[in-house]
Amino acid sequence: MVDPPAGRRKQSILVVDDSLVNAALLRELLESRGYPAVAAHSAAAAEMEIACQAPDLILLDVVMPGKTGYELCRELKEDPRTRLIPVVLITGLIAHEDRIKGIEAGADDFLTKPIWPEELFARVGSLLKLKEFTDELETADSVLCTLGLSVEARDPYTEGHCERLARNAVDLGRFLGVDEECIVALERGGYLHDLGKIAVPDEILKKGSNLTPAEWDIMKQHPLTGEKICRPLRSLRLVLPIIRHHHEHSDGSGYPDGLRDRDIPLLPRILQVVDIYDALRTARPYKPALGHEQAAATMRAEARSGFWDEELVSEFFGMLDRRRQVA
Numbered sequence: 001m002v003d004p005p006a007g008r009r010k011q012s013i014l015v016v017d018d019s020l021v022n023a024a025l026l027r028e029l030l031e032s033r034g035y036p037a038v039a040a041h042s043a044a045a046a047e048m049e050i051a052c053q054a055p056d057l058i059l060l061d062v063v064m065p066g067k068t069g070y071e072l073c074r075e076l077k078e079d080p081r082t083r084l085i086p087v088v089l090i091t092g093l094i095a096h097e098d099r100i101k102g103i104e105a106g107a108d109d110f111l112t113k114p115i116w117p118e119e120l121f122a123r124v125g126s127l128l129k130l131k132e133f134t135d136e137l138e139t140a141d142s143v144l145c146t147l148g149l150s151v152e153a154r155d156p157y158t159e160g161h162c163e164r165l166a167r168n169a170v171d172l173g174r175f176l177g178v179d180e181e182c183i184v185a186l187e188r189g190g191y192l193h194d195l196g197k198i199a200v201p202d203e204i205l206k207k208g209s210n211l212t213p214a215e216w217d218i219m220k221q222h223p224l225t226g227e228k229i230c231r232p233l234r235s236l237r238l239v240l241p242i243i244r245h246h247h248e249h250s251d252g253s254g255y256p257d258g259l260r261d262r263d264i265p266l267l268p269r270i271l272q273v274v275d276i277y278d279a280l281r282t283a284r285p286y287k288p289a290l291g292h293e294q295a296a297a298t299m300r301a302e303a304r305s306g307f308w309d310e311e312l313v314s315e316f317f318g319m320l321d322r323r324r325q326v327a
């Protein structure tokens with residue numbers, strides 16, 4: 001393997017095999033080509049290793065005592081923290097249904113025993129390359145999220161707003177049973193929804209209320225600006241509608257598109273509900289913070305008058321009630 005350019009870390013591989021001999025052989029093979037590799041001899045040991053230091057690729061034996069390779073693979077692919085690590089299932093089984101089982105568990109590739117070194121190196125090489133691209137996209141994502149936080153930092157009264165929004169939007173999404181991809185989008189949406197305010201001058205941003213019509217026009221551009229900044233990133237495609245539509249109103253009086261009711265996609269409606277609640281519960285220079293009951297009454301009244309999705313507002317308070325019961 002060619003050394004990574006300066007500043008880029010060397011990629012590592014985790015070999016998971018209950019057979020000490022097989023694991024050692026694979027490690028030696030990989031290291032002979034310059035790939036740093038560590039071995040774990042059970043799914044539990046692999047989980048500890050991954051929690052400690054996430055690898056860039058996992059070679060995973062299918063048949064192991066305890067949790068099988070299929071089960072571990074499925075769990076890794078369902079966890080947003082590990083789902084982007086490529087997993088190659090190593091199997092002695094060649095039955096068609098075993099392969100289907102592997103694909104269903106989310107495996108990225110397969111190797112069949114006995115392993116041919118050149119086949120191993122070819123797959124490892126291409127999957128590590130893919131992981132490198134994914135990491136670059138992830139880095140771009142986190143740069144944008146940090147920018148989102150820097151927008152928040154321009155207004156001292158909104159401290160912690162993005163983080164609370166991300167947490168509550170994720171909780172409401174889970175409460176409603178939306179899929180994991182949408183949950184990730186909701187979390188990012190918490191940080192990115194107001195990214196476009198980066199182009200709104202401080203004097204307008206900090207004024208808060210009583211904007212002149214010209215100032216409003218500038219303020220109302222922020223969903224479009226934010227969408228434009230994030231559009232090149234494919235990984236943010238589900239976040240784009242959240243950014244664009246988080247100021248639409250159910251009665252069509254919102255912006256930028258004046259969408260109505262269910263024409264407003266679900267994810268921005270979810271973010272909107274948690275955003276309004278957070279804004280009501282937070283003190284600003286021009287208004288005091290409301291208590292929970294007051295905020296709930298205000299939101300329900302506004303939903304009835306056509307601003308917000310009434311059903312979603314009701315679900316949100318149902319979720320908060322349940323959270324309070326559990327606490």
Ligand SMILES: [Fe+2]
Pocket residue numbers: 193194222246247
């Ligand atoms: Fe906004």
